[in-house]
Each structure stands twice: as structure tokens, then as C-alpha cells.
Amino acid sequence: MNDPSHRNRTGPHIxxxxxxxxxxxxxxAELALSVRQxxxxxxxxxxxxxxYRYLQAADYGINPEHPPLVKTLAALPxxxxxxxxxxxxQGTSKREGFAAARKFLYSNDADAxxxxxxxxxxxxxxxxxxxVFEAASRMFGVGAAFLALGLVVFEPNLLGHGPLVTxxxxxxxxxFAAVYSFHRYTTQPSTRKLVECGLVVGITLAAKHSGVLVFPILGLLAIAEILLAFRPKSDPTGSSGKRMRLALRHAARLGGTLLLISLIALVVLWAFYAFRFSARPDGLEMTPxxxxxxxxxxxxxxxxxxxxxLIMGLHDAxxxxxxxxxxxxxxxxxxEGHRPAFLFGTLYPEGQWFYFPAVFxxxxxxxxxxxxxxxMFAIKILRTEKLRESLYLLLPVGLYVATSLTSKLNVGVRHLLPIYPFLAVLAAGAAWNLAKRNRRWATAVA
Structure with missing residues (x-):
């Protein structure tokens, strides 16, 4: 908060x-051009x-393998x-769904x-x-924010997938919004920020089923906050016993916070399904x-x-x-299925652990x-001056990559897209801090 660049950011700066x-x-403009191409x-x-069916008839049995957020947003126009x-x-099988979808698209003006x-x-x-700009600005300053924004604006993978209805x-x-909102809350707790975090976490659940990873990610970040509170630097004059009591109080407070965030998120998720348990309206059933x-x-x-x-228990209750x-x-x-994966000229019978690192x-x-x-060259700076910020960027990447290594579904870099904004902010922050300290690093970054 003492960063001069952050103080400048808060004032009017046309x-x-x-x-x-x-x-x-x-x-x-890049996204709009790719829409037609x-x-x-x-x-x-x-x-x-x-x-379209969600908005027209609240029929959530169509394409349940993806939650409603993106599909509903895309269908609004x-x-x-x-x-x-x-x-x-009447059925909800994928075969029937894809056939009906082709008729829907091409019996109208598909391009429009x-x-x-x-x-x-x-x-x-x-x-x-x-x-990304806002998070990088708060964490590392305006210079790093522009560098991070540039990385995102010109990232081909984000531009290629950005305008697709996926x-x-x-x-x-x-x-990224969920992690950043949690960072904002833990930096300066308030009821408003807690509610905002819960809302964003709920929207994350409604974006994609792998959004459920937001819970272990926030759990890891909460543990990191507790460990940071136990460090001698958090209270240089206090004894280890005092720091332990401080950490325990912090743990209890964060545990309650995560519980409230989870409850708010579940309410938001239910809202995306119109607060109705049954997937289909008018007595229609899922098949099977x-x-x-x-x-x-x-x-x-x-x-x-x-x-x-566990899933059936949640269903029955x-x-x-x-x-x-x-x-x-x-x-x-x-x-869990055995889908083939193709990499480096070899067709594998199932997904391989090294697929996603190679694709990245x-x-x-x-x-x-x-x-x-x-x-890696800025580790000392990040560890001593920006440890907390670095953990908020590294832990989500680490958990997401670890999960991808166990996946048998190897279908391209799109399943790794969530790590890009975290890496963009971290890389920009590291580069900016190096550039401020050494002219040679500034030249290299430029």
C-alpha cells in the first residue's frame, strides 16, 4: 500500500x-475480428x-455437462x-442433443x-x-499492471478461445476473479468484500464444473494466510506462544469466512438453476x-x-x-475414460501426464x-517483499497444474487457460521489480 505507483493509481489520471x-x-477489436473468421x-x-432453452423454458436437462453461465450469456442476444x-x-442424451443443436443453428441464419x-x-x-490490470496494479504497481495487461491482450490462446461459445x-x-476477491478480503476484511467473494465463487461454480477447484484453492490460500500470521515478521516483538494464539484466532476467523463464502456461493449456484431441483420442467426426466x-x-x-x-447422497437430499x-x-x-491423446507424432491410448506441460x-x-x-531470477525479491502476493498467484497455478497431470482427458491447451492470468500477473510483477532495480534487467524486459 506504500507503493507510490499505487497512490497514483487512486487519483484521477486521464x-x-x-x-x-x-x-x-x-x-x-481482436476478438471481434476473430468472431467472423x-x-x-x-x-x-x-x-x-x-x-436458449434455459432462457426460454428453464430446461436445464439440455447439455448438463456444462453449467449455465456462459451458455446463458451467449444466448441472451x-x-x-x-x-x-x-x-x-424428450431424451437428454448427447446424441439427441447434438442433432437438435445442428437443426437449431442451421435452420436459422447460423452466421448471424x-x-x-x-x-x-x-x-x-x-x-x-x-x-488482470486491477490485480497487478494493487499487487505490484501500475507499471507491472500495464505489462500484465499487455500479456493478456496479445495472448493468442486467450484471443482464440475468448469469443467462442465455450x-x-x-x-x-x-x-481469477474469485482468487482476487479473496485476496481483497484478506487484505482488508469487510462484510461487503466477503459477500462479493461469495458471489464470485458462486459464479465460478456456474461457469464450468472444474470451477469446484476454487474451494481447495481458497483453502490453500487460507492456510498460507495462517502460516504468514505465525511468522516472526508478523509480530517481531511477540513470543512464539503469542504468535501461535494469533495464528489460531486467524485460523478460526478464516474458517468461518470460508464457510460463509461457501454458503453464499451455493445460493448463487442455485439461482443459476432458477432455485429448482429438477433438471427439466413440466415433469420431463433425465434419460437415463x-x-x-x-x-x-x-x-x-x-x-x-x-x-x-456421495453424489447420490447430495441428489437424494x-x-x-x-x-x-x-x-x-x-x-x-x-x-476417467480412455480417450486417445496425440502428442509429438505419437497416438497414445489414453491421456499422458506430460501432455499439458508440453502443450503449455x-x-x-x-x-x-x-x-x-x-x-526465478526475482525469487529473492518476491520472497522478501511480495511473498503474500506471490502465494496468491502461485498456489492456484500449482493446484491446477497438479490436477491436470492426473487428467486422462487431453484435448488441448484450453484446459490450461485458467493458469494464464495468474502467470501473467506474477511474471509482470517479477519483471517490473527486476527492471526497477537494474538497468540491464529493464533493457531485457523491454
């Missing part, structure tokens, strides 16, 4: 705002039909249109529908860019029912019996919406990778 808007405009991807028609909507099948939907979906990429950039935006789907009747099911019983549980089960079944290196730009490498 050139600063103009520069941010300029970079935001560049990103918006990209052909329809496999999932987009299904997602668009699902979002379609509501004023007079669309030809083919009959939606995709254009409107993609522009709406691209809003989340722009929100992400602004959040859930990857939506999760990336929401997960959740119990059969989990047990694997005539199809692969969930292999872990404990997880299967109606603690979570049926559609959310159905989709979460689908994600587990697909991720191949798909990321050289400039981005070099700035990430600079973090």
Missing part, C-alpha cells in the same frame, strides 16, 4: 485510463441451444430474434446467431483483462436417470464407489440442483515463456 481503454479496445466449433451449437426452434427431443453469441461470450475475456475462458475469468448414469448401466459409470455414493450433479458426474466419467510450452508465446522464466 492518460492512465486512456491507455487502459486503448489496450482494451485493441483486445475487443472462425468456423463453428463442435460444442458451440449444443451450447447455444442449451442456453438471441432472445429478441424470431427464431425457428425445432422440436427438442454465432456472431451475436460470440460477441456476448467475448465480454468475459475483456472482463478478465481488466481484472466454457474455458469463462472459467478462466471467474476463477442419474442413478443409472452413475452406475454405468449400458455405458461407463463412475469408477469410485465413494464418489458415486436435494442439496444441489439435479442438472449440476448430472453434469458433474458426466465430467468425472469422461475424465508449445502453445505459449516465446515472450510469455521468457517472462515466466524471469520469475
Amino acid at each position: 492518460p492512465l485510463l486512456g491507455a487502459v481503454l486503448l489496450l482494451g479496445g485493441v483486445m475487443a 472462425q468456423a463453428q466449433t463442435w460444442d458451440e451449437a449444443y451450447h447455444l441451444l442449451a442456453g 438471441l432472445i429478441p430474434l424470431q427464431l425457428n426452434v425445432p422440436h427438442v427431443p 446467431l454465432l456472431f451475436r453469441a460470440r460477441l456476448a461470450a467475448g465480454i468475459l475475456a475483456l472482463v478478465l483483462a481488466l481484472l 466454457t474455458d475462458v469463462g472459467l478462466t475469468c471467474c476463477l 436417470p442419474l442413478a443409472e448414469y452413475i452406475s454405468g448401466v449400458n455405458a461407463p459409470g463412475i469408477k469410485n464407489p465413494i464418489v458415486a455414493r 436435494r442439496l444441489l440442483p439435479e442438472s449440476y450433479l448430472y453434469g458433474f458426474s458426466d465430467v468425472l466419467i469422461v475424465s 510450452i508449445i502453445k505459449s508465446t516465446l515472450g510469455f515463456l521468457l517472462l515466466v522464466v524471469l520469475v
Whole structure:
């Protein structure tokens, strides 16, 4: 908070705002141009039909494998249109859903529908860019914020997936927002910030089923806060016993905070499903029912019996919406399945642990990778001056990467997109701190 650049940020600064808007405009133009250039991807028609059905009939049984946020946002611009909507099948199988989605898209003006939907979906990429600037500014100063913003604005992976009617950039935006909102709360606690964090965590759950990782991430960050409170630097004059009591009080307070955040998040998640347990309206049912789907009747099911019983327990107690549980089960079944993976000219029978590290290196730009490498040269600075900020950026990346190493579903860099904003802020902060201390580093960063 004593950073002069942070004090400047809080005052009126028209050139600063103009520069941010300029970079935001560049990103918006990049996203808008790619909307017309990209052909329809496999999932987009299904997602668009699902979002339209959510808004039209609250039928959350269509495409339950992804929560409603991005699909609903993308379908909003379609509501004023007079669309030809083919009959939606009574069943909810993926085969029936994809067939109905193709009819929905191509019995109307497909280009017009995709254009409107993609522009709406691209809003989340722009929100992400602004959040990255704000977070980097608070953590490392305005100079680092502009560097981080530049990394995001010109990141090909985010630009390529940003305008698509898919859930990857939506999760990336929401997960980063959730961690940043928790950082804001723990920096200066208030009821308003706690509620804001709960709302954002709930939206993260509604963005993608892997958004559930926000809970262990916040748990790790809470543990980090407790350990930081126990450090001698937190109270140089106090004894170890006093620091222990301080850490225990901090742990109790953070435990209560996480509980309240979780409760608020669950209310938000229920709101995305119209506070209705049943996935489908008017007495329609999921096919097959959740119990059969989990047990694997005539199809692969969930292999872990404990997880299967837990999901059915949540279903029977109606603690979570049926559609959310159905989709979460689908994600587990697909991720446990044996889908082939192709890497370095070799077709593997199933996903490999080294797939995502290799894809990250191949798909990321050289400039981005070099700035990430600079973090190692700034470890001493980050450890002594920016340890707390660094933990808020490193722990989410570490947990997400560790999870990806165990995944059997290797389908591209899009499943790693959530680590990019964290790395962008960390790399920018490291580079900026090095540049301020040494002219040679400043030249290298430039």
C-alpha cells in the first residue's frame, strides 16, 4: 500500500485510463475480428441451444455437462430474434442433443446467431483483462499492471478461445476473479468484500464444473494466510506462544469466512438453476436417470464407489440442483475414460501426464515463456517483499497444474487457460521489480 505507483493509481489520471481503454479496445477489436473468421466449433451449437432453452423454458436437462453461465450469456442476444426452434427431443442424451443443436443453428441464419453469441461470450475475456490490470496494479504497481495487461491482450490462446461459445475462458475469468476477491478480503476484511467473494465463487461454480477447484484453492490460500500470521515478521516483538494464539484466532476467523463464502456461493449456484431441483420442467426426466448414469448401466459409470455414493447422497437430499450433479458426474466419467491423446507424432491410448506441460510450452508465446522464466531470477525479491502476493498467484497455478497431470482427458491447451492470468500477473510483477532495480534487467524486459 506504500507503493507510490499505487497512490497514483487512486487519483484521477486521464492518460492512465486512456491507455487502459486503448489496450482494451485493441483486445475487443481482436476478438471481434476473430468472431467472423472462425468456423463453428463442435460444442458451440449444443451450447447455444442449451442456453436458449434455459432462457426460454428453464430446461436445464439440455447439455448438463456444462453449467449455465456462459451458455446463458451467449444466448441472451438471441432472445429478441424470431427464431425457428425445432422440436427438442424428450431424451437428454448427447446424441439427441447434438442433432437438435445442428437443426437449431442451421435452420436459422447460423452466421448471424454465432456472431451475436460470440460477441456476448467475448465480454468475459475483456472482463478478465481488466481484472488482470486491477490485480497487478494493487499487487505490484501500475507499471507491472500495464505489462500484465499487455500479456493478456496479445495472448493468442486467450484471443482464440475468448469469443467462442465455450466454457474455458469463462472459467478462466471467474476463477481469477474469485482468487482476487479473496485476496481483497484478506487484505482488508469487510462484510461487503466477503459477500462479493461469495458471489464470485458462486459464479465460478456456474461457469464450468472444474470451477469446484476454487474451494481447495481458497483453502490453500487460507492456510498460507495462517502460516504468514505465525511468522516472526508478523509480530517481531511477540513470543512464539503469542504468535501461535494469533495464528489460531486467524485460523478460526478464516474458517468461518470460508464457510460463509461457501454458503453464499451455493445460493448463487442455485439461482443459476432458477432455485429448482429438477433438471427439466413440466415433469420431463433425465434419460437415463442419474442413478443409472452413475452406475454405468449400458455405458461407463463412475469408477469410485465413494464418489458415486456421495453424489447420490447430495441428489437424494436435494442439496444441489439435479442438472449440476448430472453434469458433474458426466465430467468425472469422461475424465476417467480412455480417450486417445496425440502428442509429438505419437497416438497414445489414453491421456499422458506430460501432455499439458508440453502443450503449455508449445502453445505459449516465446515472450510469455521468457517472462515466466524471469520469475526465478526475482525469487529473492518476491520472497522478501511480495511473498503474500506471490502465494496468491502461485498456489492456484500449482493446484491446477497438479490436477491436470492426473487428467486422462487431453484435448488441448484450453484446459490450461485458467493458469494464464495468474502467470501473467506474477511474471509482470517479477519483471517490473527486476527492471526497477537494474538497468540491464529493464533493457531485457523491454
